[in-house]
Amino acid sequence: MSNLFNKKYCCFTGSGTTAIYLILKALNLQNKKIVYPTITCMAPVNAAVYAGYEPIFCDVSLNNYTMDLNSLKNILDEYDVGVVVPTHVYGHKCNMKEISKVAHEKGCFVLEDAAQTISLSEFSDASIMSFGHTKILETEQGGGAIFTDDERLYGNLKIEKALIKIKPKNINELFDTYREKYYYIMKNKQEGFNNYKEIYNLQINSKDTFIYDADENNEILEKVKDIDVIIKERNKRGKLYEKYLDNSLVDKAQGMYDVLWRYSFLYKGNREKLLEKVREKNIDISSWYPALYHFYLGEKKQEFLNSKIVEEKIVNLWVNVNRAEEKIKQDIQIINEIMRKV
Ligand SMILES: Cc1ncc(COP(=O)(O)O)c(C=O)c1O
Known part of the structure; x- marks a missing residue:
């Protein structure tokens, strides 16, 4: 892998x-x-909380929904920051060169989160990938990998790795229970109920569901042999959305990507209605992610103007290889019809 x-x-x-x-x-x-x-x-933000860190946030760009460089510069001027986590969300590449430059100038460690892509930057100090459910290199057993050129860090990682417990046998059950609780809380619209706070508490109490070591997973080595085909097939599906989704109804991302995780865009109409109507037609559609500052900053007021727009308008569609191109074309027709009505 290295x-x-x-x-x-x-x-x-x-x-x-x-x-x-x-x-x-x-x-x-x-x-x-x-x-x-x-x-x-x-999950990656909770990893920081579990490790004893206080996460803070920076805004994203409206072009590709990844870390906004100016917002990051402001944060780095204002706070004493040790680690910056550029994240290639939906497969869109962040500007690793510039982000790493400003982070390194302030003496920060750059931890690239490549869970939603499969190419790593030369500018990071360490990078992570995921082989879990729905990831580009998804495997049944899942897993994650750390990549680095830093020998000292690698040595320390081995020490920390020996201190964590092995994946519980009932991990699927634990995760299903966690997921049930998550959606139960998110759907609760009762007045006075603070969904953000409840979700935060749930996450903080779920460390055992997320942090564990595992034996090596040879399925990954098999999977990476197909990497070129996976990239080609996913991007072919992405191009279908790019070509056939009604341009007048969506703001398409401008960003670069090596491989798409989901095809994502900002919807100009009523997003919630769109999700509801598309799901009625049994087409997978999501609105990942709610802006995370709500969950972690508590009462601290901070404006994240672009993130607010993204969380209200973002729509993600599936590009998985097991989805036939013909089916995706039919889905696009249905989605376009729904978008014209809602
Ligand atoms: C951007 C990002 N980082 C990290 C993770 C964590 O990966 P895993 O599910 O293998 O713990 C995920 C997936 O949940 C993710 O989407």
Whole structure:
């Protein structure tokens, strides 16, 4: 794996979340802040909390929904930051060269989250990938990997890795229970019920569901042999959406990508209605992610103007290889018809 991804060291572990956790424990920079983009998965942010860090956030760009460089510069001027986590959300590449430059100028460690892509930057200090459910290199057993050129960090990672427990046998059950609770809380619209706070508490109490080590997973080595086909097929599906989705109804991303995780765009109409009507037709559609600052910053008021727009308008569609291109074309027709009505 380290040869394939052009890094000196690769360390396998139980999940992508655990990969981040281990790096943060090995760095031992808990006395400084860690910066994530507000639009990303919650699990990597929880990894920081589990490792004893206080996460803070920076806004995202409206072009490709990844970390906004100016927002990051402001954060780095304002706070004592130890780690920056550029994240290639939906497969869109962040500007790793510039992000790493400003982060390194402030003495920060750059931890690239490549869970939603499969190419690693030469500018990061360490990078993580995930082989979990729905990921580009998804495997049944899942897992995560850390890549780095830093020998000292690699040595410390091994020490931290020996301290965590092995994946529980009932991990699927644990995760199903967690997921049930998550959606139960998110659907609760009762007045006075603070969904963000409840989700935060759920996450903080779910460390055992997310942090664990695992034996190496040979399925990954088989999977990476098909990497070129996977990239080609996913991007072919992405191009169908790009070509056939009604341009007048969506703001398409401008960003670069090597491989798409989901085809994502900003919808100009009523997003919630669109999700509802498309799901009625049994087409997979999601609105990942809610902006994460709501969950972690509590009462602290901070404006993230672009993230607010993204969380209200983002729509993601599937590009998985097991989805026939003809089916995707039919789905696009249905989605266009629905978008014209709602
Ligand atoms: C951007 C991002 N980072 C990290 C992770 C964590 O990976 P895993 O599910 O293997 O713990 C995920 C997936 O949940 C993710 O989407």
